[in-house]
Amino acid sequence: MTATQSIPARPGPFRYEPGTLALLIIDMQRDFLLPGGFGESLGNDVGLLRTVIEPLRALLAAARAAGVPVLHTREGHRPDLSDCPPSKLVRGNPSQRIGDPGRFGRILIRGEYGHDIVDELAPLPDEVVIDKPGKGAFYATGLADELQRGGIRSLLVTGVTTEVCVHTTVREANDRGYECLVVSDCVGSYFPEFQRVGLEMIAAQGGIFGWVADSAAVVAALTTPAQLDPSPIRPV
Ligand code: C5J
Numbered sequence: 367m368t369a370t371q372s373i374p375a376r377p378g379p380f381r382y383e384p385g386t387l388a389l390l391i392i393d394m395q396r397d398f399l400l401p402g403g404f405g406e407s408l409g410n411d412v413g414l415l416r417t418v419i420e421p422l423r424a425l426l427a428a429a430r431a432a433g434v435p436v437l438h439t440r441e442g443h444r445p446d447l448s449d450c451p452p453s454k455l456v457r458g459n460p461s462q463r464i465g466d467p468g469r470f471g472r473i474l475i476r477g478e479y480g481h482d483i484v485d486e487l488a489p490l491p492d493e494v495v496i497d498k499p500g501k502g503a504f505y506a507t508g509l510a511d512e513l514q515r516g517g518i519r520s521l522l523v524t525g526v527t528t529e530v531c532v533h534t535t536v537r538e539a540n541d542r543g544y545e546c547l548v549v550s551d552c553v554g555s556y557f558p559e560f561q562r563v564g565l566e567m568i569a570a571q572g573g574i575f576g577w578v579a580d581s582a583a584v585v586a587a588l589t590t591p592a593q594l595d596p597s598p599i600r601p602v
Contacts, residue, residue, distance in 0.1 A: 376579070388521055423487060437493065476497055496512070
């Protein structure tokens, strides 16, 4: 028999074995979230992303207390931009491109203040931080190896933005056999409509990419003892 945990979610309960669960926090970086930063300079309302910080801080505390491994990602590039495809470089607003000077240092460049994670969600020294050049967290990174090393098969997915880096990562993870629960109030978009539809797309068609639940449901599960369940979650 396997010890399993279940979280009420859409389109149905999200079941996992506690030792195989990790919390993935995507791109909660100052460049995207701070007033006056890159995201705001593009005309976005960063307040919509900042609503994620408090529920995610509570979820992060619950995950750490429950011994759930935490992995953080940061979107960005080497200072010489050698890992930035020309197509990505030229696509932005001409005065606000990756590598240009911004209010918090060169935009989306590793080592710059703006590239790092907001203070409220700062990684602990033993937590994995994945630097990714793409939107998806698996592309050109060591994430798959990290998950395999930790025996992780289920992911609580959080961060920004819902329709871009969160979605791309969930799709990549789903194709690699991971089961993803997207935490609805711990993901954010600059566009309310994209937030709503982005979450609907995850759980549509019987959970085509995964499951969706709010942080209250996830925190409750993390603080509740697992049950012994005779039916395996997946074939072994
Ligand atoms: C974007 C991200 N939106 N982290 N990055 O360019 O979603």
